[in-house]
Amino acid sequence: xxxLALAVAETRLILRDxxxxxxxxxxxxxxxxxISRSGIAATAGAxxxxxxxxxxxxxxxxxxxxxxxxxxxxxxxxxxxxxxxxPASTASIVTGLAAPLVLIVLAQAAIVLAATGWAxxxxxxxxxxxxxxxxxGAATAVALGFLTASFTKSPEAAQITVLPGMLVxxxxxxxxxxxxGETVALLRSAVPGxxxxxxxxxxxxxxxxxxxxxxxxxxxxAVSLAVAAALSYLAARLFxxxxxx
Amino acid sequence: xxxxxxxxxxxxxxxxxxxxxGAFTAVDDVSFxxxxxxxxxxxxxxxxxxxxxxxxxxxxxxxxxxxxxxxxRDPARHxxxxxxxxxxxxxxxxxxxxxxxxxxxxxxTDLHRLPPRPAALDRVDLAHRADLRVGDLSGGERRRxxxxxxxxxxxxxxxxxxxxxGLDPAxxxxxxxxxxxxTAAGTAVVLTTHYLDEAAELADHVAIxxxxxxxxxxxxxxxTAAHEARITMRPEPFDPLDLPPxxxxxxxxxxxxxxxxxxLQADLHRLLDxxxxxxxxLGDLKAGPATLDEVFAELESARTERTRA
Numbered sequence: 002x003x004x005l006a007l008a009v010a011e012t013r014l015i016l017r018d019x020x021x022x023x024x025x026x027x028x029x030x031x032x033x034x035x036i037s038r039s040g041i042a043a044t045a046g047a048x049x050x051x052x053x054x055x056x057x058x059x060x061x062x063x064x065x066x067x068x069x070x071x072x073x074x075x076x077x078x079x080x081x082x083x084x085x086x087x088p089a090s091t092a093s094i095v096t097g098l099a100a101p102l103v104l105i106v107l108a109q110a111a112i113v114l115a116a117t118g119w120a121x122x123x124x125x126x127x128x129x130x131x132x133x134x135x136x137x138g139a140a141t142a143v144a145l146g147f148l149t150a151s152f153t154k155s156p157e158a159a160q161i162t163v164l165p166g167m168l169v170x171x172x173x174x175x176x177x178x179x180x181x182g183e184t185v186a187l188l189r190s191a192v193p194g195x196x197x198x199x200x201x202x203x204x205x206x207x208x209x210x211x212x213x214x215x216x217x218x219x220x221x222x223a224v225s226l227a228v229a230a231a232l233s234y235l236a237a238r239l240f241x242x243x244x245x246x
Numbered sequence: 247x248x249x250x251x252x253x254x255x256x257x258x259x260x261x262x263x264x265x266x267x268g269a270f271t272a273v274d275d276v277s278f279x280x281x282x283x284x285x286x287x288x289x290x291x292x293x294x295x296x297x298x299x300x301x302x303x304x305x306x307x308x309x310x311x312x313x314x315x316x317x318x319r320d321p322a323r324h325x326x327x328x329x330x331x332x333x334x335x336x337x338x339x340x341x342x343x344x345x346x347x348x349x350x351x352x353x354x355t356d357l358h359r360l361p362p363r364p365a366a367l368d369r370v371d372l373a374h375r376a377d378l379r380v381g382d383l384s385g386g387e388r389r390r391x392x393x394x395x396x397x398x399x400x401x402x403x404x405x406x407x408x409x410x411x412g413l414d415p416a417x418x419x420x421x422x423x424x425x426x427x428x429t430a431a432g433t434a435v436v437l438t439t440h441y442l443d444e445a446a447e448l449a450d451h452v453a454i455x456x457x458x459x460x461x462x463x464x465x466x467x468x469x470t471a472a473h474e475a476r477i478t479m480r481p482e483p484f485d486p487l488d489l490p491p492x493x494x495x496x497x498x499x500x501x502x503x504x505x506x507x508x509x510l511q512a513d514l515h516r517l518l519d520x521x522x523x524x525x526x527x528l529g530d531l532k533a534g535p536a537t538l539d540e541v542f543a544e545l546e547s548a549r550t551e552r553t554r555a
Contacts, residue, residue: 002359010342084357088329089357
C-alpha cells in the first residue's frame with residue numbers, strides 16, 4: 002500500500018521531469034534502436050548477443066543512471082528525509098522509488114526485443130529465462146544506483162559519478178559476449194552487466210550444443226545473485242537519506 | 247519539571263542527553279520532560295544545540311550519552327512505530343518539488359495509512375493552492391504545507407523546529423492557533439524558536455540553551471522573574487539628585503530614567519510617592535517584569551563578556 006502510493010508519486014515526478022524522462026525513456030530506446038542498426042549482431046554472430054547488448058543499454062541508462070540521478074535529486078530536496086520520518090519501511094521506500102523506473106524499462110525492453118526478434122527473424126528459446134535475466138539485471142542496476150547515489154551530492158554530480166559504473170557495466174557486457182575459459186568466465190560473471198548479457202543470450206539462443214541449460218545457467222546466475230546481494234548490502238550501509246550538512 | 251496530569255510517562259523524556267560531532271560537544275547533559283497537551287519551547291541562538299536535540303529525539307542521530315524516550319520508546323530503535331504517532335516540521339524535511347500540494351498531502355496520509363484529509367489545507371489557508379506544484383510555493387507557503395501534513399496525522403507528539411520564519415503576521419498567527427489547537431487536543435509540542443514573543447505567547451515551559459546546555463528553565467514567568475524588572479519614565483521637571491532611595495540600579499539616558507530592580511513593587515511605590523510629594527510628572531511611565539528578550543539579551547551579553555575575558 003505505502004510502496005504503491007510512493008510508486009504513484011514517483012511516476013508523476015518522472016513524467017513531469019523532462020531531464021529524467023529523456024534519460025529514462027527516450028535515450029535508452031534511441032540507443033537500443035541504434036545498436037540494432039549498427040550490425041553488432043552480425044559481429045557477435047547471433048541475435049541473442051544483440052538482445053543482450055540492447056537489454057544492458059536499457060538497464061544502464063534507464064535504471065542505473067536514472068536511479069542515481071533521481072535519488073540525488075530527491076535527497077537534495079530533503080524528500081528522502083521526509084520519507085524516512087514517515088511510517089514507511091525502508092523496503093517500501095526503495096520499492097516505491099525504483100518500481101516506476103523498472104516498469105518503464107520493462108516496457109521498453111518488451112518493445113525493443115520484439116522488434117529485434119522481428120528484424121532477425123528469431124525469438125527467445127526460453128522466455129522465462131529472459132524474464133529472469135531482466136529481473137537479475139534490474140536488481141543489480143538498482144542496487145548499484147543506490148550505491149553510486151551514496152557518493153553523489155547532486156543530480157548534476159551524477160553525470161560524473163555514474164561514469165565508473167557505466168564503464169564497468171559496458172565492460173561486463175562485452176566481456177560476457179567474448180569466448181573465455183572456465184576461470185575467466187567465473188570471474189567475469191561477477192562484473193555487473195555480465196550475467197545479464199550471459200543469461201539474455203542463453204535465453205535467446207539456448208545453450209551451446211552439448212551443454213545442459215541448467216549447467217550453463219547456474220554459474221552466471223549464482224555469481225550475479227551474490228554480487229547483487231553484496232551491492233545491496235553495501236548500498237544499505239552507505240546510503241545517506243539526508244544531504245550532508 | 248511539569249505539572250500536567252496524563253499518562254504515567256512523559257510524552258518526551260530527555261535525560262542527561264549529550265551529543266558530539268567529533269570532538270565538539272553540541273549538546274551537553276540536557277534534561278527535560280514534556281507531557282501530553284504541553285507546549286515546551288527550546289530557545290537559543292544558532293548553534294546552541296536545539297536542532298541536534300530535536301534530531302536525536304526524532305531518532306535521526308544517537309546520543310553520545312544519556313537517554314531519550316518518546317512515548318516511552320527509544321526513537322532510534324522504534325522509528326517506524328513512532329512515525330505513526332510523532333510528527334516533525336521545520337528545517338529537516340522537504341518535499342518532492344514536482345508534486346502538487348494536494349498530491350503531497352494525499353501521499354503523506356497514504357504513508358500513514360489514513361483516509362484523505364484535504365481539510366488540513368484549509369487549516370493553514372492553502373486550499374486555494376491545492377493544484378499548484380510544491381516547487382512553485384513561496385517559503386511561507388511551504389512552511390504552512392509542512393504544518394498541514396503534521397496536523398493531518400493528528401500526532402501525539404509534534405517537534406516544530408523553527409516553524410514560523412518567513413511567515414507574514416497573519417500566517418504566523420494562524421500557525422500559533424494551530425499549535426494551540428493541537429496542544430488542546432492533547433498533543434505534546436516541542437517548539438524550537440528564535441522568536442521570544444512566540445515562546446512567551448505559546449509555551450507552558452521554556453528552556454534557554456546556550457552552548458549545548460540548558461541555562462534557564464521554567465515557565466515564562468519563572469524564567470523572567472529571576473531577572474531584574476524594569477521601570478522607565480521621563481520625569482518633568484527632573485533633577486537626578488532629588489530621586490528617592492531605591493533598591494534597584496538607576497540609569498539616565500538623556501531625559502529618560504531607567505530603574506532595573508528585583509523589588510519592582512517597592513521601588514515603583516517609592517517613585518510614585520516621590521512624584522506625588524514633589525509634583526514631578528512621570529511621563530511615558532512603564533513598569534514590568536523582564537521580558538524573555540531581556541533575559542536572552544542578558545545571557546548573550548554575559549556570554550560575550552566571558553568570551554572576551
